[in-house]
Amino acid sequence: MDKHGATPVTASFQDTRPRALSVSELNHQARHLLESSFMQVWVEGELSGFSRPSSGHWYFSLKDRRCQVRCAMFRGFNQHVRDIPKEGDQLRIRGKVTLYENRGDFQIIVEQLEPAGLGALQQAFEALKHKLQAEGLFDPARKKALPALPRHIGVITSPTGAAIHDILTVLARRCPAIPVTLYPTAVQGQAATADIVRAIEAARDHGVADVLIIGRGGGSLEDLWCFNEEQVARAIAGCPIPTVSAVGHEVDVTIADFVADLRAPTPSAAAEKISPDQRDWLKQLQDGETRLANAARRALKRGATQLEHLAARLRDPRRELLEKTQRMDELELRLAKGIRQRLAGLRVHQEHLGQRLAMQSPRAQLTRSHDTLRRIEDSLSAAIRQRLRERRENLEHSAQTLHVVSPLATLGRGYAIVRDEQNRIIRQASEVAPGAVINARVCEGDLTARVTSVNSGET
Template sequence: MKKICMDECEKQGSLMDKNHVLSVRELNLAAKQLIEGGLPLLWVRGEISNFVSAASGHWYFSLKDEQAQVRCVMFRHKSQYLEFKPSNGMQVEVLALATLYEARGDFQLTLEKMRPAGLGALYEAFEHLKNKLEAEGLFDAGRKRDLPLLPKQIGIVTSPQAAALRDVLRTLANRMPNVPVLLYPTPVQGEGAAQKIAQAIRLASQRAECDVLIVCRGGGSIEDLWAFNEEVVARAIAASHIPVVSGVGHETDFTIADFVADLRAATPTAAAQAVVPDKQELRQRLAQHRQRLVRAVARRFEQGMQQVDFLQHRLVHPAQRIRQQGERLEALQQRMRFAHDHAMQRQQGRWSMLWHRLRGARPNLARLQEQQSNLARRLNGAMLQTLDRHDARLTALRQHLQLLDPKQVLARGYSMVRDVQGNIVVSSDSLELGEKLDITFAQGGVHAVVQEKHEPNSD
């Protein structure tokens, strides 16, 4: 990091030097850094001209007013989220970063967002409410409900004078004319329209007269469709107990109601097509299911006939089965008789062998008694010899112990000297003058104090 800062300082210093000759790339790079560092992200308003949509999905155009123009680029990862398609002559407001394309030295704006001019406040309110409801989970796919396959009654929330109502009714009549339709009339534009739309949705949910509810109106400007961007309508759709289909505006129009509804249809006609199946398609599907059912029954019948043939080949006449079982029983009896005879012969042979072994193992009692008498005599003699040997050894040990007895040594005139700790004193080197000693004689003892020491080798 320190090296990079030093390099930047050196570059700035070299640019400030009037004698330094810059390359074109260095000049463009310096201008790029000055522009991007000096201008923040900002909103710019103007008219679109020379609009080009590249195959890559990037948009290139010029933004101009009466006195100037500037090149603009909006890359695909930003433009794909735009809810309208820009065109030449359209007045727009763009949120962009001023930059310089150094390869050609072109000053341009790199766009982050775009909105029609004059509708900035509405779009900001739209985005704010959209982000709020999305954070609450009202747009989650998990809370959206499936539409009934064959609704018994369909509810419509729209204006009775709306062209969208005629389109919806005509589509429903063409696709499924026998399904009744219930209209919840409400204005879809103007002051107070949002509250009345929400009230109609809540009324339909409370009455529960319909299996599915269509909320629709025709196309128009963002101001015309704004009632469907109000929070009160979004809350009413989210709280509805009936699945709601939103068919507001044209294909390119998106409202908050579209995101909250269980299904968003591109147009009111598409909403009508979504809630009921086409009777012709149903007939075709029924015919297909009938053909599949007939083929399945035929296959099952054929499989049953094959299974009957197979079982018929396996079926045996009862007399033949009894004869087979009798032959098998006779064979088993012969095998059992042979096994029994063989087992008896083998057992008799084993008993005979054990009898001979038992007779051979019978003991000679007279010889065993004589051996027992001899062993008793030998045991008595050995015991006497052992006792004599141990008595002699005990006498020798007693005499040896008497010789080692310290009292015998003391009886010959010797004495035993201990210090105050009870240790035997064998040398005067370990004694100090005035130290107390304990002297033991053959009979009795005395306590003494060292008054004089002699060297061990002195006379």
């Protein structure tokens, strides 16, 4: 407080003017505004003030009757331009609108440059297209059919590009069993043309791929130009392996698309077109498995019915043997009975003769009669022996015949009758599986064994 009791007040002043931008801030904001407002533009005009410093970049202006705009085309883009433009040329450029902040210059960063009108690259494209078409290289009749099931796929593209990644991703999803060989090549720039031709020749000489995918990802007309070169087109047309062109995006069209055996809109679509879907295979396999199982069940049922029918008709060989033995016994009894009857008859006759002899009594006649009787007895004995020998030979022959047809004789030669656990006769190796228990009837006794392996191949 002062001597008068008042409190002193200090006066202060605040700057209320708007904040001023720095020149750098202004240019930066202007550049951001331009670049966000204009994505890509095509501009046509007359070239003026063209310069080529040692950096390799191009600087020039495009003008019309009233205005002009500054342009910069950096070395990474202008190296694809075939003919260097000259003062006064009418040009079409594609690029991004921006601001060169250091000087505050409004300019266009040029990415593609071509003569106004149709354009040099497009003119070259149309000229080569008409030339090759006239030669018949686009004729559908000369195009080769792609294999329905490729055994090996060849891919001609850059090893670092997106195309090879897309192709391998699709193939891994659809049919990972198909092997893939990459024939690496440049797919952009001046060296790409010869590189692609060499890759096609390498795939041809390698001889493993039965279909080739040739392509790359999207890009400008200049980026894709190597696929519009005549050398590449003729290499694709002359390749003995079916080829698929997969260059760029769906809207991109190249000469390679016309000469290839098939054109795919993208590399991923190419992999889709040439590869079968393993899910379809799995379904077909499952359907075939079901049909095979049903057919096997029907065949087994028919076989079982046929086996039962044959088993009913098949006679037991032991029964046949018993019948033959019984018949032999019957013949033997009949033979013995015949002999006895014959001897009894002869004995009766002998007694009758003795009676007649006794009645006649002459000794000489008796002696002749005795002689006659001895001869008759000798003849009878010989006849009996002969008959017995014939009967015995017939009996032995019948026994031998019976022994030949007997399964016991077959078993005696080293064969066996093999039955499974259900006592069914096994005729083929395919009727048993490893681990099954089988019974083998041999000449003297039975054997029980377990199957360790089955070989059903013919010898």
